[in-house]
Amino acid sequence: xRRAALWCAVAALVFLVAFPFAWMIATAFKPAREIFVxxxxxxxxxxxxxxxxxxxxxxRFATYLANSLLVASGTVVLxxxxxxxxxxGLTRYRFRFREAISATILFTYMFAPIMIIIPFYVLMxxxxxxxxxxxxxxxxxAFCLPFALWLLRTYFQAIPAELEEAAxxxxxxxxxxxxxxxxxLALPGVVATATFTFILxxxxxIFARVLISADELKTLPVGIADxxxxxxxxxxxxxxxxxxxxxxxxxxxxxxxRSLVAGWGAGGVKG
Amino acid sequence: xxxxxxxxxxxxxxxxxxxxxxAMDLEVADGELLVLVGPSxxxxxxxxxxxxxxxxPSEGEIWIGGRCVDGVAPKNxxxxxxxxxxxxxxxxxVFDNMxxxxxxxxxxxxxxxxxxxxxAALLGIGELLARRPAQLSGGQRxxxxxxxxxVRQPQLFLFDEPLSNLDAKLRAQMRTEIKRLxxxxxxxxxxxxxxxxxxxxxxxxxxxxxxxxxxxxxxxSELYARPATQFVAGFMGTPAMNFMPCRLxxxxxxxxxxxxxxxxLAVPRxxxxxxxxxxxxxxxxxxxxxxxxxxxxGAPADVVLALEVEVVEPQGIDTLALGRVGAHEICARLPAAxxxxxGARLELAADMVHMHLIDPATGRVIR
Numbered sequence: 177x178r179r180a181a182l183w184c185a186v187a188a189l190v191f192l193v194a195f196p197f198a199w200m201i202a203t204a205f206k207p208a209r210e211i212f213v214x215x216x217x218x219x220x221x222x223x224x225x226x227x228x229x230x231x232x233x234x235x236r237f238a239t240y241l242a243n244s245l246l247v248a249s250g251t252v253v254l255x256x257x258x259x260x261x262x263x264x265g266l267t268r269y270r271f272r273f274r275e276a277i278s279a280t281i282l283f284t285y286m287f288a289p290i291m292i293i294i295p296f297y298v299l300m301x302x303x304x305x306x307x308x309x310x311x312x313x314x315x316x317x318a319f320c321l322p323f324a325l326w327l328l329r330t331y332f333q334a335i336p337a338e339l340e341e342a343a344x345x346x347x348x349x350x351x352x353x354x355x356x357x358x359x360x361l362a363l364p365g366v367v368a369t370a371t372f373t374f375i376l377x378x379x380x381x382i383f384a385r386v387l388i389s390a391d392e393l394k395t396l397p398v399g400i401a402d403x404x405x406x407x408x409x410x411x412x413x414x415x416x417x418x419x420x421x422x423x424x425x426x427x428x429x430x431x432x433x434r435s436l437v438a439g440w441g442a443g444g445v446k447g
Numbered sequence: 448x449x450x451x452x453x454x455x456x457x458x459x460x461x462x463x464x465x466x467x468x469x470a471m472d473l474e475v476a477d478g479e480l481l482v483l484v485g486p487s488x489x490x491x492x493x494x495x496x497x498x499x500x501x502x503x504p505s506e507g508e509i510w511i512g513g514r515c516v517d518g519v520a521p522k523n524x525x526x527x528x529x530x531x532x533x534x535x536x537x538x539x540x541v542f543d544n545m546x547x548x549x550x551x552x553x554x555x556x557x558x559x560x561x562x563x564x565x566x567a568a569l570l571g572i573g574e575l576l577a578r579r580p581a582q583l584s585g586g587q588r589x590x591x592x593x594x595x596x597x598v599r600q601p602q603l604f605l606f607d608e609p610l611s612n613l614d615a616k617l618r619a620q621m622r623t624e625i626k627r628l629x630x631x632x633x634x635x636x637x638x639x640x641x642x643x644x645x646x647x648x649x650x651x652x653x654x655x656x657x658x659x660x661x662x663x664x665x666x667x668s669e670l671y672a673r674p675a676t677q678f679v680a681g682f683m684g685t686p687a688m689n690f691m692p693c694r695l696x697x698x699x700x701x702x703x704x705x706x707x708x709x710x711x712l713a714v715p716r717x718x719x720x721x722x723x724x725x726x727x728x729x730x731x732x733x734x735x736x737x738x739x740x741x742x743x744x745g746a747p748a749d750v751v752l753a754l755e756v757e758v759v760e761p762q763g764i765d766t767l768a769l770g771r772v773g774a775h776e777i778c779a780r781l782p783a784a785x786x787x788x789x790g791a792r793l794e795l796a797a798d799m800v801h802m803h804l805i806d807p808a809t810g811r812v813i814r
Binding site (some may be wrong): 270336338339341342343344345346347348349352356357360361 | 500501530547551599
C-alpha cells in the first residue's frame with residue numbers, strides 16, 4: 177500500500193517535470209496542421225523532420241548555436257582560469273583580510289543580474305565591448321566568479337595541506353604540486369564549477385539581450401526568443417529549437433556526471 | 448662534520464605573542480637518529496618544518512650537508528618527510544605514491560621501477576603496489592609513507608610523529624621496524640614525537656624541548672640518569688619521577704633531606720660535595736619510582752619513607768604502588784610479588800645514590 181502510494185507520488189512528479197519536455201519533443205516532430213488540432217495528439221500521428229529542416233535552413237539557428245557554444249565554453253575556460261588559482265590562494269595563503277575578502281566575494285553574488293545589468297552595459301560600452309562575444313564572456317565570468325570561487329574554495333579546503341607539503345618535499349614545485357596532487361583531488365569540484373558556469377552562460381537571456389544587438393552575434397536564448405517576433409509564430413520550429421538546445425547540456429551531463437559523483441574516496445591521510 | 452645544523456633558529460608566527468621556537472642551536476651527525484621530544488606545542492614540529500623548508504625561520508640558519516639552505520625551496524633541500532597522517536596521495540596507487548619523488552626528479556622509468564620494488568621489498572609491502580591508499584590498513588599506510596621517503600635516498604629523513612595514529616601494539620612493532628631500518632640504512636634522521644618511550648627506544652640522542660626552547664640534549668641513558676632540569680626529570684620515564692619539596696639540612700658531619708612531618712633522608716657521602724653549598728635551602732627532591740624499594744629488615748633506618756598505599760597497579764613484570772608520604776603523592780615501583788595493599792602502610796627505602804635535588808628558583812637540577 178505504502179509502496180503504491182510512493183509509486184503514485186513518483187509518477188506524478190515525473191509527469192510534472194517531464195511532460196513539458198515530452199510535449200515539446202512531440203510538437204517538434206508534428207506537421208504544422210497537427211499542432212493545433214483538437215483534441216490534441218500526444219504522439220505525432222504523422223512524423224516529420226520538416227520543422228528541424230526549416231529551423232536550420234530558414235532561420236539563423238545554426239549561427240546562434242555556434243555563438244552559444246563559443247560563449248559558454250569561453251566562459252567556462254575563463255572562469256576556471258581565474259577561479260582555480262583564486263580559490264587556491266584563498267585557502268592556502270595567509271594574508272590580511274582573507275576572511276573579509278572571502279565574505280565580500282560571496283556578498284557580490286547576492287546581487288540579481290537585473291540590478292547590475294545597467295552598470296554593466298555602461299562599462300562595456302565605454303570599453304567598446306558592446307556587440308562582442310568577448311564582452312559577453314567577460315560579463316558571464318564576472319557573474320559566475322563569486323559562486324565558482326566559493327564552490328572551489330570548499331573543495332580545496334577539504335584537501336589536507338600535508339598532501340601538498342608531501343609533494344613539495346618530494347621534489348615538486350608549488351605549481352607541480354597543485355597540478356599533480358591538488359587538482360586531481362579537487363576534480364569533482366572543478367567539474368561542478370564548470371557545469372554550473374556552462375549552464376549559466378548557456379541559459380542566460382538578460383545579459384545577451386542587453387549586450388548583443390547584432391543578429392549574427394546572438395546566442396540561443398535571445399535568438400529563439402526572437403523567433404516569436406516573426407509575423408507568424410511557427411511553433412513547430414520553436415519547439416524543435418528548444419529540443420536542440422537541450423542536446424549539448426544533456427551530452428555534457430552524461431559526460432560529466434561520473435566525475436561529479438565519484439571523487440576519490442578517503443585514505444590518503446589518516447582514516 | 449654535521450649533516451644537519453641549526454644555528455640560532457627562531458620562529459614566531461604572525462600575530463602570536465611569543466616565539467614558537469627560540470634560540471635553537473643543534474648539530475646532527477651523519478647517520479644519527481636524533482629525536483625531538485616534548486609536550487604538544489613545545490615547537491618540535493615547527494622545528495622539523497623549518498628544516499624541511501615548509502616554514503621560514505624568523506631568524507637563524509639551517510645547514511644541510513654543509514650547505515646553507517636559506518631560501519631554498521623544499522624540493523631542492525634533498526630531505527624526505529614522513530607525516531603524522533601519512534599524507535599519501537589518495538588518487539595514486541602505492542607504486543605511484545612511492546615513485547612520485549623519483550619521477551619529479553626525472554629518474555628513468557626502469558630505475559624508478561627497480562628502486563620502488565627494492566624499497567617495497569625492504570618494507571614488506573611488495574604485494575600492495577597496485578593498491579590505492581584507501582585499501583590499506585593503518586600500518587600498511589605507514590609503511591608506504593616510509594617507503595616513499597626511502598626510495599629517494601635523501602640526505603636527511605624527517606619523521607613527524609609517524610606512529611601516533613597507530614594502536615599501541617602496532618606502534619611498538621613499527622617502532623622496532625624504524626629502528627631496524629635506521630640501523631640498516633644508516634640514514635641521518637630527525638624524528639619528532641611527544642612520546643618519551645619512543646624517544647628513549649629509538650634515539651641515538653634526544654633533544655628535550657619545552658616552550659620553544661631546548662631543555663637538554665643527550666643520549667637516552669644520560670637524560671634518564673642525569674636530567675639537567677626538573678622538566679626533563681619529570682618528562683622522561685613512566686611513571687614520572689616523584690618530586691617532593693624539601694629542606695637540605697646540615698647535621699654535624701653529613702647532609703640530610705627533610706621532607707616535613709619528621710621524615711629525613713640521609714644524603715650519601717659521595718654527593719655531599721655537590722650539595723654542601725645549598726645546605727639550609729628549600730629545594731625539591733626528585734626520586735624515580737624504581738629507586739623506592741620495600742625496606743628489608745636490617746636495612747639502614749636513615750633513608751626510610753612511610754607510604755600510605757592508596758592504589759596498587761600490577762604491571763605484570765612489576766607492581767606500582769601509589770599513595771602518600773605526608774602531603775606528597777608518591778609512586779613506587781615494587782616487585783611483582785609485592786604484598787602491598789590499598790590502605791596499608793608500607794616502609795620504603797630510598798636509594799639515595801640516584802637522588803636529584805632541584806633548585807625551585809631555576810628549575811635546574813643541582814650538580
